[in-house]
Amino acid sequence: MTLARTREADKGKARPSRRVAYLYIPTLFVLALTGFGQMPIYNRYYLSDIPGLGWLADYYVTRNIHYIAAAVLLGLIFYGLFDFLFSQRRRLRLTKSGALRGALLAGIGVSGGLIVVKNFPHVYFSDSLIIGLDIFHIAAGMAFLLTNLVCLLGKMRWTVAR
Numbered sequence: 731m732t733l734a735r736t737r738e739a740d741k742g743k744a745r746p747s748r749r750v751a752y753l754y755i756p757t758l759f760v761l762a763l764t765g766f767g768q769m770p771i772y773n774r775y776y777l778s779d780i781p782g783l784g785w786l787a788d789y790y791v792t793r794n795i796h797y798i799a800a801a802v803l804l805g806l807i808f809y810g811l812f813d814f815l816f817s818q819r820r821r822l823r824l825t826k827s828g829a830l831r832g833a834l835l836a837g838i839g840v841s842g843g844l845i846v847v848k849n850f851p852h853v854y855f856s857d858s859l860i861i862g863l864d865i866f867h868i869a870a871g872m873a874f875l876l877t878n879l880v881c882l883l884g885k886m887r888w889t890v891a892r
Contacts, residue, residue, distance in 0.1 A: 750809065750810065757803050757806065760795065761796060762871070764793075765796060767786050767792030768796065772786040797846070804839065822892065823889060823892050824888065825889060827877070827881050827888070828887070830877060831881070834877060835874060838870045838871055841867040842867055845863055848860060
């Protein structure tokens, strides 16, 4: 199949990276929304009084939605990582902004995983470790969102052609 025929065959089809982006951005939004819902800010500032947003004040609802969205994000991370390592690495290289975002995502994933583990019945973490994990998770999440905003406004990509 020639390159021209390949391009014609691909016309009208979303690239895998485009389809992943359509799932990635709403997932980040849901994670941020429900992550802040873990803190009592929606009830404190009467945002949960807005019709249709009452569920934001329910800790268990926001926690379960946060866990589901985190599972989706982990799936997207592993898809992107394996796609890059096994099929795109010869063609693309990771940018500095991509490496920074990847490191922040790794920090969020590890701290989030440890926060989930601490909820198991027979697992004990000290109070200072739990507080440190929570603060790190929130700070890494905020830094990741801010970094993504800067990269979006500056049109910085995760990868560039070699």
